[in-house]
Structure formats: structure tokens, C-alpha cells
Amino acid sequence: MDQNLKRDIILDNYNNPNNKGLVDDNKYIKLNMNNTSCIDELDIQILFDDKKIKDIRFEGEACAICTSSASIMTKELSGKTIKEATEIVNNFEKMIDEKDYDKNKIGEAIVYEDISKQPNRKKCALLAWWGIEKGINEHKTQD
């Protein structure tokens, strides 16, 4: 993907994030994610419907990479089954960690494929994805 297009997608998701704003509904699992190495902080809400992720919301004060990545994550994973979502998350994490991954599995999140060139921003890109991973694990243990 062209570098300028990637930048446009990231900026668009930063300036007009999807699924931003929490809902007052205790059916959602709620998680707070703090980036220990910087100042990103996200609250993430996930609504599960048995084996499916029905909805994801987020709120927080975070940098452009972290906020846009949270926005893209919510778009990519909402409506997916837990199995599908886990596969997407795994591939995304592999991409950030510069390991072999399946490009076709991560959708728009491909815009972060070069982020490993800025090591201090890897965690920013990952924070929301770690959140959903944690949420999925919590949901599984509740079952």
C-alpha cells in the first residue's frame, strides 16, 4: 500500500475514530489498558454474543497511532466470531513483531506494517489489540 494512503487512513481513523465513546450497559466487558512505556490510556468495552463479538467501543487519551489503531481494531473485529477475531489479532501481533503473518487476514490494519521501523510506537499500535485479546480471554473464562 502507498505510504500516503496509509497515512491518510491512519489520520482519518485518528481524527474521526470509529466506535469511540463508551456505553452504559453492564452486558459489556470493560477493560482499562495502560501503556506502561508512554502515556496512552484506553478504556475498551466488548459485547459478546456467545461465540461472537457483537460490538466493541473504546475511549481514552492516546496518541495518533494508538487511537487510530483502536478505531481500526473495533471495525475489523466487530461481528467476527471469537475464532476469527483471535486469528486476526494473532496475525496483527505477528506483523508488528516482524514475524511471518498472513497479509490477507488483517484488513485495514495493514497500514501499520511499517510501524516496527519506529520501535517506540509498536506498543501504541498494539495497545487496543492487547485489550481485545484480554477481553476474549476473560469471556472464555466466564463460560
Next chain:
Amino acid sequence: MKREDFPMLKQDIVYFDNGATTFKPYCVIEAIKKYYTEYTANCHRGDYKLSLKVDNEYEHVRELVKEFINAKRSEEIIFTSGATDGLNRIVFGFFKYYLNQDDEILIAKSEHASNILPWMELSRTKKVIVKYIPLDEDYKITLKSVISSITNKTKVISLAHITNVIGDVRPLKEIIDYAHKLGIIVVVDGAQAIGHMKVDVSEMGADFYVFSGHKMYGPTGIGVLYGKYNLLDKIEPLCYGGGMNATFDSTGKVQYKELPYALEAGTPNIAGVIGLGAAVRYLNDIGMNKIHEYEINLRKYLVNKLSNLSNIDIYNKNSEAGIVAFNVQDVFSQDTAIYLDKHNIYVRAGNHCAKILKEELGVKNTCRIGLAFYNNYEDVDKLIKALSNENLSRDIIF
């Protein structure tokens, strides 16, 4: 000025994170190297020449520090690991025993975590009360605001000499004079002041004053706890062991040494002390007043240039020390810092360990510039050029 004294400045970088730590001049690095290559030995122990030399150097630094801050006695100078260590020893070694239930501690919301959390922890375990002196429209405290916060329960006021985000120089002499008339003890966190202005603890009248070596061009892991002798002598050690005991036997009978040794258990950070001594000598040679004047003028230049940019919010225009907190409008502080990093300009982004200042500032995170005397006008010009980029909010991404 004096840029040639700093090996780190051989790199093509603009370093503005001096509030976090400062670069070290060659003389400090050489002094530490000399200890490790020419006269390594423990102190206060040996009967041989090497150890004696270490003793002399170590104790000479205590004397240097005493003169540097104008303390009355060298026994009032305790070597610690840094300002945080010093504050914790004051809170948990002295005030834990000195304070009674419902006594009040006065601090401010612009303090660093190291001057807030020990007090909060003490208030949790001892049922004493932490209160905040209100800040004025420039986020400063005044003698008036201190007076209005004092009650008959106030037993201690603990304040930074210069705060680490706002950079205001507290009117400590006036505050301390007033507090002492009421029998209130005053603790001063000098971490942001010690490398940037002349500190005179006797004139100021501080009961305790702490600072870190690494923020005054010295090594990391070394700091100083100053206390008036009669108060310092009442601090209970938080560490027990070698070097601080005079004698003990198996029945539990023990006698501790006198100050300063009672508060320096274990092998001290000898290399750190020796490096700190080199930093003190170095700063004395330049002159603290000259450093202060230079940094203030550079700050004026920086604030003036920043003010001319239409997209910058400055939070502490009217502060007196070389610290400037700002944000680029509509850009998250961390994105600004990472963008500047691409131009090899290093600033700090975040809350700068002053996590409750946001309640006053209305903004959680800022970019912070902390000037040092080795920063020059060219550094400021480079920053202004980078911030003048019309595409800045786009260039934060890659």
C-alpha cells in the same frame, strides 16, 4: 555555553529533556573513571593507603556539598540515591514518628510524585491529612495562599523549590519564615533547582532539602539529603547494616554511629559521590548565578519565539525557571515529541510525574522543555523551525 565540555553534544542533537536528567561533562566522567581505574577500595574501612585516599575523597565531597548549598555543618549532608530516596527517608524516618493523628501536611498539586506519594502513603497508615495549597492563575503558590491554607493542625509544609512542569520558583524564604513562627517544619525538594540556581539552605532556612546528582550534571544513583542537625539527628534509619553501627552484641545491645554515618548503611555509592564532587567543582567554576542568568535569558527567547507561532499553547509563560510546558494545538503531546524526535530534538511528553496537576491545568499531558546552560539560541531556532511546519499534524504519523 561550555558545549565542548559535554561528550553527548558531539552528536547532532538538540537535548531539551534536562528536567529529567542532564548530560555529564568530561570532568565528571573522568573522576568516576579515575576511581575505578586508579584507587578502587571501600571507604571507612581499610588501614591501607588506597582506602585512606577513598575516605579523603569521599569526605571531601561532603565538605564541597556543604559549601555548595551553604549548610552549617558537613554532618548535615547525607548521601542518598537521589531526591526520591531523601524524601522517603524524611517522611518515613522522621514524620512517621513526629506526626500525630489528624495533623495536617501541606503540599501542592503541582508537586512531583516523589513529594506526593510518600505523604499519601503516610496519611493512609497514620491517619494524618494531606492538604493542597491552592494555585493562582499562573499555577503558582504565594505566601498568601500558604497562609490561607495553614490551620492549627498544620505540622509540615513540603514543596519543590522549582516545580518540574510549571517551573515556578517558590518564595521559600518568606514561606519558611512564616511557618517557623508557627512551629511548622518545611521540607524542600530541590531536584529542579540545584543545577540551575544558587541554593543557600541557611539563608532560605529550610529544615530539610533534598536533591539528585544526575539533574546537576553528576552521575545517576546519587543524591543528597540535607537537614538541620537537630532534626536530621532524629531521623530513624530506614536501612541498618555495616558502616552505621558503632557496636553490637548477640544480646541485641546495639549502638549506632553519629551523623552522618548513622544514615549511610552499607557500602555507599562511592563512584557516585566522587562524580558528584566533580560536578559541584565544575558548577562552582562556572558560577551558579551566571548559569541562572543565562538560562533565564534563553527561556525568554524561547517563550517569545513560541508565542509568535499561532499553533502553540504555552502553559507557564510567567515562570522564572528554564522550564516551558506547551502543546501544539490539536496534536497529542506524545505525537509532538515523536515528531520532534525525527528532527533529533528531544523533549518530554506526558504528565511528567505530576499526575494531579491536570486537575488545575485542564490538560492531562504536555510537552516539556527543560533548559540547561549548554542549550543555545540555535537549539531554540531548530525547535521553532520544526514546529513551524505547516504539515505538522500530518507528519506526526511517519
